[in-house]
Amino acid sequence: MADAVPAELTALLRAPDPGAREAAWAVFVQTHSRLLLHVSRRVARDYDAAMDAYTYLLEQLHHDNCRRLRGYTPHERTKFTTWLVVVARRLCLDHVRQRYGRPQDAGQEGSEGRAVRRRLADLVGEELDPSTLTDPAPAADPETQLRRGELKQVLASALSNLAPRDRLLLKLRFEDGLSAREIARILGLATPFHVYRRLQGLFFTLREALARQGVRDTEA
Amino acid sequence: MSPEEQVTDHLQSWEVAGFLDRSLSASEQSRIEAHLADCEECRAEVVEVADLLRTQPRGRRYLSVGLAAAAAAILVVLVWPHPENRRTELPGHREPPLTTSVAPTLVRPHAATTAVTEFVWTSVPQADRYRLALFDDAGVKVWETQTRDTSVAFPEGIHLRQGSSYFWKVEARTGWDRWVDSDLADFSVGPPRP
Numbered sequence: 001m002a003d004a005v006p007a008e009l010t011a012l013l014r015a016p017d018p019g020a021r022e023a024a025w026a027v028f029v030q031t032h033s034r035l036l037l038h039v040s041r042r043v044a045r046d047y048d049a050a051m052d053a054y055t056y057l058l059e060q061l062h063h064d065n066c067r068r069l070r071g072y073t074p075h076e077r078t079k080f081t082t083w084l085v086v087v088a089r090r091l092c093l094d095h096v097r098q099r100y101g102r103p104q105d106a107g108q109e110g111s112e113g114r115a116v117r118r119r120l121a122d123l124v125g126e127e128l129d130p131s132t133l134t135d136p137a138p139a140a141d142p143e144t145q146l147r148r149g150e151l152k153q154v155l156a157s158a159l160s161n162l163a164p165r166d167r168l169l170l171k172l173r174f175e176d177g178l179s180a181r182e183i184a185r186i187l188g189l190a191t192p193f194h195v196y197r198r199l200q201g202l203f204f205t206l207r208e209a210l211a212r213q214g215v216r217d218t219e220a
Numbered sequence: 221m222s223p224e225e226q227v228t229d230h231l232q233s234w235e236v237a238g239f240l241d242r243s244l245s246a247s248e249q250s251r252i253e254a255h256l257a258d259c260e261e262c263r264a265e266v267v268e269v270a271d272l273l274r275t276q277p278r279g280r281r282y283l284s285v286g287l288a289a290a291a292a293a294i295l296v297v298l299v300w301p302h303p304e305n306r307r308t309e310l311p312g313h314r315e316p317p318l319t320t321s322v323a324p325t326l327v328r329p330h331a332a333t334t335a336v337t338e339f340v341w342t343s344v345p346q347a348d349r350y351r352l353a354l355f356d357d358a359g360v361k362v363w364e365t366q367t368r369d370t371s372v373a374f375p376e377g378i379h380l381r382q383g384s385s386y387f388w389k390v391e392a393r394t395g396w397d398r399w400v401d402s403d404l405a406d407f408s409v410g411p412p413r414p
Contacts, residue, residue: 034276034277035276035277038272038275038276038277039272042268042272072234073234075234075237075238075243075244076243077241077242077243078234078237078238078241078243079237079241081273081276082237082240082241082269082273083233083234083237085237085269085272085273085276086233086236086237086265086269087233089265089268089269089272090233164250164253164254164257165250165253165257167254167257167258168253168254168256168257168263171256171257171263172263172267175260176263176264176267178267179403180403180404181403182267182270182271185270185274186240186266186267186270188242191359192403192404193355193359193387193404196385196387196404196406197357197385199406200357200385200406200408
């Protein structure tokens with residue numbers, strides 16, 4: 001059972017006067033300061049920047065009669081602290097981006113990303129040229145270029161026919177490079193074994209889909 | 221246009237929290253999974269928040285301070301050195317605990333293979349022993365061995381079923397009763413190429 005509305009938040013939001021509100025705010029900060037500092041440190045990385053982010057975070061949570069905290073809607077089985085981490089992280093990110101700008105490499109796919117997608121191609125079938133997934137550079141000759149385009153479409157089609165949960169699993173594994181343990185935690189699977197077994201099933205499904213599209217027979 | 225480029229509305233904070241706490245209805249959970257599959261930004265947020273929750277400091281400050289003070293007071297009374305009740309020290313961790321550990325990375329076998337002759341992984345600093353465990357797809361351990369090397373030959377007496385998936389992991393011993401384990405790796409054994 002989740003703490004639907006924790007006592008310190010109720011006391012803060014229902015404080016009858018400014019004095020009581022400030023006292024309740026002090027209790028709220030005392031209760032959650034370790035968690036909020038944890039988020040600030042993670043987002044900012046550097047000690048000074050983390051303390052700046054923490055200060056900004058408290059200001060924003062306190063601002064306008066705790067408007068953001070009033071936005072919390074209790075939901076059955078959702079923990080208040082989980083929601084608070086999401087909100088705190090977003091606020092800290094806003095602060096860090098305002099102050100230092102977005103990271104230059106944001107959105108750029110590195111060699112690591114290409115490597116994990118190449119592994120997906122390896123696992124789905126050796127018939128599939130990995131570069132069809134990863135390499136936007138034009139092929140040497142028009143025929144190879146055409147073949148790459150067709151293979152890419154076939155795989156994209158096969159992936160799009162999977163259930164959303166399965167596509168998410170593949171993205172977490174092969175685009176984000178998460179370990180099976182991390183994926184199990186995020187998707188609520190019991191153990192990493194369940195992740196691997198699901199992946200095995202998906203590989204089989206994808207191989208079958210590719211074979212139906214004639215990919216198996218196209219090996220040069 | 222890729223699915224990522226089509227995403228315009230990102231998840232709200234309650235949706236991220238509800239997804240991670242598994243408190244949403246089945247239809248909501250499915251809708252959010254579909255969004256996460258196509259939205260790299262929200263997926264990164266979910267991954268990061270999950271890790272923040274996993275590593276969050278436990279307990280409340282006033283409780284921990286109070287408990288620490290109480291524990292300190294008890295310790296002062298009970299453990300203050302008295303010549304008449306000095307005890308022999310029990311064996312335990314004498315070195316400071318390791319704060320960082322590098323896990324072994326499994327090199328081969330992986331993915332589909334025609335035959336398994338050896339297992340290879342990367343070395344771990346300060347490790348004096350490695351323990352390898354091999355599981356079948358039901359999670360049953362089919363083989364276990366220990367070695368000082370970062371590779372070990374697979375004994376011929378153990379039969380691996382063709383077409384079945386197997387999982388293996390390696391634990392590295394970095395100190396007395398301290399082990400660092402790798403992630404699980406999987407492979408399957410297929411028929412030899414014609």
